[in-house]
Each structure stands twice: as structure tokens, then as C-alpha cells.
Amino acid sequence: MKAYHLNGHAGTGRLEPVDLGKPEPANGEVRIRVEAASLNYRDLITLDRAGQTGLNGRVPLSDGAGIVDAIGSNVVQWQVGDRVAASFFRDWVSGPFKSSYVSSSLGGTSTDGMLAEYVVLPATALVAVPPHLSSVEAATLPCAGVTVWHGLITRGGMRKGDTLLVQGTGGVALFGLQFATALGARAIVISSSDEKLARARMLGGSILINYRDTPDWDAAVMKATDGEGASHILELGGPGTYDRSLRSVASGGKIIQIGVLTGFGPKPDLSRLQWENADIIGVTVGSAEHFVAMNSFLTEHAIHPIVERVYGFAEVPEAYAHLRSGSHFGKVVVEF
Numbered sequence: 391m392k393a394y395h396l397n398g399h400a401g402t403g404r405l406e407p408v409d410l411g412k413p414e415p416a417n418g419e420v421r422i423r424v425e426a427a428s429l430n431y432r433d434l435i436t437l438d439r440a441g442q443t444g445l446n447g448r449v450p451l452s453d454g455a456g457i458v459d460a461i462g463s464n465v466v467q468w469q470v471g472d473r474v475a476a477s478f479f480r481d482w483v484s485g486p487f488k489s490s491y492v493s494s495s496l497g498g499t500s501t502d503g504m505l506a507e508y509v510v511l512p513a514t515a516l517v518a519v520p521p522h523l524s525s526v527e528a529a530t531l532p533c534a535g536v537t538v539w540h541g542l543i544t545r546g547g548m549r550k551g552d553t554l555l556v557q558g559t560g561g562v563a564l565f566g567l568q569f570a571t572a573l574g575a576r577a578i579v580i581s582s583s584d585e586k587l588a589r590a591r592m593l594g595g596s597i598l599i600n601y602r603d604t605p606d607w608d609a610a611v612m613k614a615t616d617g618e619g620a621s622h623i624l625e626l627g628g629p630g631t632y633d634r635s636l637r638s639v640a641s642g643g644k645i646i647q648i649g650v651l652t653g654f655g656p657k658p659d660l661s662r663l664q665w666e667n668a669d670i671i672g673v674t675v676g677s678a679e680h681f682v683a684m685n686s687f688l689t690e691h692a693i694h695p696i697v698e699r700v701y702g703f704a705e706v707p708e709a710y711a712h713l714r715s716g717s718h719f720g721k722v723v724v725e726f
């Protein structure tokens with residue numbers, strides 16, 4: 391079978407096409423014929439860290455969807471032909487997070503990912519694809535979609551009448567925008583591009599701010615919300631956005647801490663949390679249980695993920711370059 395391996399050294403990571411033996415499912419495992427895989431910002435970080443222990447020779451990408459192709463013994467929940475997607479953490483099936491799950495993240499330092507024609511995983515690490523979605527669409531869900539569901543809905547409790555702020559128009563931000571629209575929440579979108587903001591308006595964004603033209607976008611958020619601020623914020627930037635997120639949060643609001651788009655290690659002044667009785671919710675993707683709940687919501691509201699572009703299997707380096715350019719709106723996908 392065809393696959394890609396990560397190779398190289400820090401800063402010069404490359405994706406190496408390889409031919410591997412088709413894996414066989416053992417007891418409790420299922421083999422998936424992968425039809426599509428999607429890229430996340432995390433995959434750029436992983437590529438840039440090539441050479442780090444465990445990464446070289448690893449199959450990258452956490453996100454993929456396809457068809458059940460073979461079943462090991464004692465698997466009762468799946469049949470050959472079922473349409474499935476893999477959950478980001480192979481071992482986080484349900485219940486609260488445990489730090490021991492980290493090493494089971496697909497396409498990370500310890501566990502192979504989805505950029506292979508066939509992948510074997512435990513039956514418990516798979517979820518059914520919503521019937522209205524293609525494999526290309528379903529492949530966008532495991533990281534970006536589940537992160538937003540877990541942070542914003544399960545833990546953040548966003549509902550009708552709330553106000554969500556999303557940063558940019560990448561994968562995570564647009565799931566946030568689509569979930570807000572479906573729930574009847576108001577959405578504020580900040581972006582570097584007026585053209586992308588116009589597209590965000592079509593998805594239900596109602597307060598649109600170009601953060602290049604308006605670098606003090608927190609003041610613009612406050613003005614547009616009559617001094618109230620956003621009840622929920624998807625904090626995606628990290629050090630370059632965190633202080634402005636804190637200045638944009640409404641009384642009793644929630645900052646869902648997710649991203650590192652401007653780097654790691656925010657050192658914000660957290661005092662405003664206390665004055666506004668606001669919360670920070672730290673999120674690392676979610677469980678298979680969160681994924682199943684999100685899929686019911688996607689089905690109920692007939693939500694289709696926003697796919698910017700689909701690349702062929704031979705074009706994986708181009709797909710990575712597209713994501714790195716930041717020119718995308720939504721998700722970049724590889725179709726096998």
C-alpha cells in the first residue's frame with residue numbers, strides 16, 4: 391500500500407512517499423481503506439519538528455475517513471463496508487481526559503496517522519460517518535470539528551443568543567462559525583482578508599473585522615457589541631491574540647484556549663478574568679464520545695464542513711504548502 395512517512399530534521403522536514411505492507415487487523419481491531427485525509431495546523435508543526443524522537447518514519451495526519459475493509463476477531467460494532475472516521479486520540483474513547491491518552495494521538499510522536507491507504511485501529515477508535523457527508527467532508531472532522539464541539543458546546547455550553555468570537559477563517563474557526571449559526575448564536579469573525587470576511591458573512595458571521603486594518607480589534611468587538619463583549623471566544627492565536635481576547639470577553643464569558651497560531655506560551659495578564667467573572671477552558675481535541683455527539687448535531691442541522699481544496703495523493707506536499715500559505719478558507723483535504 392502507498393503511504394507517506396515523515397523524514398528529515400527540524401525545519402527541513404519532508405514527506406517521503408513509501409510502499410508498505412497492508413496491515414492486518416488483530417483481536418478487537420478494524421482495517422480502514424482510507425478515502426480522504428485532512429490537514430490541520432498541527433501537521434505543519436509536526437513537519438517542522440521532523441527529527442524529534444518518534445517522528446521520523448511516522449505516518450502523519452490525525453484526520454481521515456474511509457470504509458471498513460477487514461475486521462479482526464471480537465469486533466461486534468462494525469461490518470465490512472461501514473463508513474467510518476478515526477478519532478484523534480486512539481485511546482480516548484469516553485469519559486474525562488487522562489494525560490496517558492496523549493501518546494495515542496494519530497500522526498503524533500508515538501502513533502501512526504492516516505496518510506496511508508490502509509490503517510488498522512481498535513474498533514473503539516472509530517466513529518460512523520454522518521450519512522449526509524462524503525469521505526472528503528468527514529475527513530475534516532476529527533481534530534478541528536471535535537475540538538470546537540468539546541470546547542465550545544460540551545464544556546463551553548454555547549447556546550442561542552450567545553456571542554461567539556472566532557479568530558481567522560481556518561478549519562477550527564469555521565467550525566465555530568457554523569456551530570454558532572446553527573444554534574442561533576451571534577458570530578464575530580476577525581480575519582486578515584476582506585474577501586474571506588465576505589465569505590464568513592455567507593456562513594452567518596454578523597460582525598466582521600479585518601485585524602490587519604484594525605489591529606486593536608478588541609476595541610472594535612466591544613464597540614460592535616455595545617460594550618458587552620463576546621460570551622465565548624475561540625482563542626486560536628496564542629501570544630499575539632490572548633490579551634485582546636481577554637479584553638473582548640463578556641462578563642461571565644468563556645475563553646476556549648485552543649491555538650498557537652502566533653506561537654506557544656502566552657503570558658497574558660489574567661486579572662480581567664477575575665473582574666469579569668470569566669473562565670478559561672483549556673482544550674485538547676476530544677474523545678470518540680464527543681465525536682459521536684458532534685456527528686448527531688451535524689446531521690440534525692445538515693452542516694457540511696467547508697472544504698477549500700482537495701488534492702490527490704501524489705500532491706501531498708502541495709497540500710501542506712497550501713495550508714502553510716494561510717490563503718485557505720476552511721479545510722485542505724487529500725483524496726486517495
Ligand SMILES: NC(=O)c1ccc[n+]([C@@H]2O[C@H](COP(=O)([O-])OP(=O)(O)OC[C@H]3O[C@@H](n4cnc5c(N)ncnc54)[C@H](OP(=O)(O)O)[C@@H]3O)[C@@H](O)[C@H]2O)c1
Binds near residue numbers: 558562563601
Ligand atoms: N488545542 C487543540 O486541541 C487544538 C485542536 C485543533 C487546532 N488547534 C490549534 O488551533 C489553531 C487553528 O488551527 P487550524 O487547523 O484551524 O489552523 P488553520 O486552518 O491553518 O488556520 C489558519 C488561519 O488562522 C488565521 N490566523 C493566523 N494568524 C492569526 C492571528 N494573528 N489572528 C487571527 N487569526 C489568525 C488566518 O485566517 P485569516 O486568513 O482569515 O486571517 C489563517 O488563515 C492552531 O494553532 C492549532 O494548532 C488546537
